[in-house]
Amino acid sequence: MPQSLLKFQNVDFSYRNTLVYKDFNLEINQPQFISVVGSNGSGKSTLLKLAMGLLQPQKGEVSLLGQNPHEMAVKAQVGSSLQDISFPSSERVEEILRFISKQYRSPLSVESVISDFFLNDFKNKPCGQLSGGMKRRLSLACALIGNPKILFLDEPTTGLDQKSRNKLLENLKNYQSQYQALILVISHHPGDMIDAVDCFFHVKNSQVKSISPEKMNNLTRLKKVKFKSHQELDLPEALRITRTNDTYEIVIEKSDHFIRDLCRMEFPFNSLEIEPLSPDELIEEIL
Amino acid sequence: MKQFLSHVLSQLRIGFRDPAYLFTSILLPAGLYWFFAVPESKSAFAAKFMTGSFCAFAFFGIIFLQYSINTSQEKESAWSIYLKTLPIPTWVHIFSRLIASFILGSLACLIIYLASLFFTPTDLSLQSFCKMLILLMIGGLPFLLMGLVIGQAFKPRAVVPVSNFFHLTLSFAGGLWKPPEILPKALQPITPWLPTYHYGSLAWSVSSSDFSIKIENWIYLFVFGLVMTLILFIQNQKQTIQE
Numbered sequence: 001m002p003q004s005l006l007k008f009q010n011v012d013f014s015y016r017n018t019l020v021y022k023d024f025n026l027e028i029n030q031p032q033f034i035s036v037v038g039s040n041g042s043g044k045s046t047l048l049k050l051a052m053g054l055l056q057p058q059k060g061e062v063s064l065l066g067q068n069p070h071e072m073a074v075k076a077q078v079g080s081s082l083q084d085i086s087f088p089s090s091e092r093v094e095e096i097l098r099f100i101s102k103q104y105r106s107p108l109s110v111e112s113v114i115s116d117f118f119l120n121d122f123k124n125k126p127c128g129q130l131s132g133g134m135k136r137r138l139s140l141a142c143a144l145i146g147n148p149k150i151l152f153l154d155e156p157t158t159g160l161d162q163k164s165r166n167k168l169l170e171n172l173k174n175y176q177s178q179y180q181a182l183i184l185v186i187s188h189h190p191g192d193m194i195d196a197v198d199c200f201f202h203v204k205n206s207q208v209k210s211i212s213p214e215k216m217n218n219l220t221r222l223k224k225v226k227f228k229s230h231q232e233l234d235l236p237e238a239l240r241i242t243r244t245n246d247t248y249e250i251v252i253e254k255s256d257h258f259i260r261d262l263c264r265m266e267f268p269f270n271s272l273e274i275e276p277l278s279p280d281e282l283i284e285e286i287l
Numbered sequence: 288m289k290q291f292l293s294h295v296l297s298q299l300r301i302g303f304r305d306p307a308y309l310f311t312s313i314l315l316p317a318g319l320y321w322f323f324a325v326p327e328s329k330s331a332f333a334a335k336f337m338t339g340s341f342c343a344f345a346f347f348g349i350i351f352l353q354y355s356i357n358t359s360q361e362k363e364s365a366w367s368i369y370l371k372t373l374p375i376p377t378w379v380h381i382f383s384r385l386i387a388s389f390i391l392g393s394l395a396c397l398i399i400y401l402a403s404l405f406f407t408p409t410d411l412s413l414q415s416f417c418k419m420l421i422l423l424m425i426g427g428l429p430f431l432l433m434g435l436v437i438g439q440a441f442k443p444r445a446v447v448p449v450s451n452f453f454h455l456t457l458s459f460a461g462g463l464w465k466p467p468e469i470l471p472k473a474l475q476p477i478t479p480w481l482p483t484y485h486y487g488s489l490a491w492s493v494s495s496s497d498f499s500i501k502i503e504n505w506i507y508l509f510v511f512g513l514v515m516t517l518i519l520f521i522q523n524q525k526q527t528i529q530e
Contacts, residue, residue, distance in 0.1 A: 052372050053372075054368065054371060054372065072374045072376060073374075075372065075373060075374035076374040078372065080369070080372045082365060082368065082369055082372075084365040084368075085365055085369070086364060086365040086366045087366055088297075088301050088366060090300070090301055090304035090305060091297070091300065091301065095297075095300070098293075099293050099297050100373070102289055102290055102293040103290055103293070103373045103374055103375055104374065139369075142369075146373075
């Protein structure tokens with residue numbers, strides 16, 4: 001039987017009086033690229049913090065590579081980028097990377113990581129002068145420089161433009177396949193992750209459900225169409241129709257076809273709005 | 288060792304690049320020495336005594352403030368939380384900071400020593416100065432613990448004024464700015480009970496042949512260190528229960 005990479009066994013965790021996990025169980029045995037999704041407050045970041053040993057469960061056990069996450073031998077094989085990031089403001093980008101690389105036994109070369117994360121132009125810049133996006137890139141470079149077997153990334157694409165997001169996900173995917181690593185990424189943009197990840201984990205009420213990228217892809221095609229009309233509308237292909245007074249809210253896959261049909265039918269409507277589903281709404285549709 | 292050195296160098300770089308820290312920790316004691324001690328250093332004895340006092344003041348400040356302010360700020364700093372995820376043993380965190388504060392403290396004392404050579408009739412030899420530095424390093428360990436206690440007890444916004452209050456009042460009342468004999472009469476009975484007085488005694492013992500290290504000085508500093516350790520233990524217990 002393969003060694004478990006990450007295991008939660010009957011874990012209870014609460015912040016003061018707020019229960020986050022009750023008798024929570026999860027086991028990952030294979031290196032894979034997983035995106036953790038869930039509504040706000042569902043415990044995604046708590047999951048990562050428990051896995052890294054930054055939080056202690058009140059009951060149950062968490063193990064990484066079959067050992068306690070606090071063990072130095074385990075930490076030496078883990079890289080992370082947390083949701084909140086900060087660096088000593090006077091330290092330069094390259095100094096930070098050299099400092100982090102010295103904490104690991106067989107790190108990647110600082111030069112290659114600087115180049116992979118497009119930090120060449122900023123390597124001599126003090127961290128206090130970096131923009132949010134640059135700090136995020138540096139944080140991700142720090143996560144990878146130790147050549148870890150397990151990577152925990154909490155909202156790694158926040159503050160990055162689309163090009164940087166795509167490049168980051170490509171880098172992560174390559175890293176995962178080259179080093180057979182387990183990568184757990186929390187993301188509020190599941191749509192961005194579809195081409196990169198092996199599966200999605202949806203966390204809610206201490207339960208984890210696995211969602212395939214294909215299913216997530218279908219869900220991200222859904223659009224929310226809002227308009228006002230006094231007339232009744234019957235729409236069998238809609239996933240969800242809600243009507244409040246004269247305002248319709250419809251969740252549908254082929255929104256452009258739907259609008260065309262409304263016009264063809266000369267259906268009276270006004271105040272039309274079409275928008276993609278927010279991550280939370282997407283999660284609701286999954287459920 | 289590579290890991291330990293990287294921490295020491297990082298601490299030193301951060302310290303040297305922070306003008307406010309450089310000013311308050313290294314230049315301020317030298318400035319105060321020039322302002323208060325040089326005019327009083329009329330004889331070789333007085334000059335050596337005042338050099339010892341201000342070296343103790345500088346060293347106490349650097350060790351104590353380094354631990355109190357950093358410990359408090361680290362509770363809320365994302366960088367410190369990130370460092371906890373790295374394979375860094377706790378002793379590397381604690382001792383690298385200690386070594387960095389020893390280096391910065393020695394630099395602050397060196398500036399005071401050089402000033403004493405230029406502006407006062409001191410005859411403190413380099414050998415005696417080095418001996419004094421070693422005593423200040425060993426005797427300064429209880430202030431490391433005191434820094435941890437204050438850092439654990441106060442939030443980042445409050446810790447700077449609180450630490451400065453302890454630093455300045457304990458230095459003054461312990462006789463590190465003015466000899467204990469010329470402190471205000473109301474203060475004099477308290478002075479021998481303060482850890483800074485016993486710390487200063489270590490420096491005075493080297494700087495002046497009239498002083499010798501008494502076993503009481505070491506015992507007092509040791510007991511003070513034990514009390515701080517006990518408070519730290521209680522603080523950690525309380526924190527664990529709250530979590």
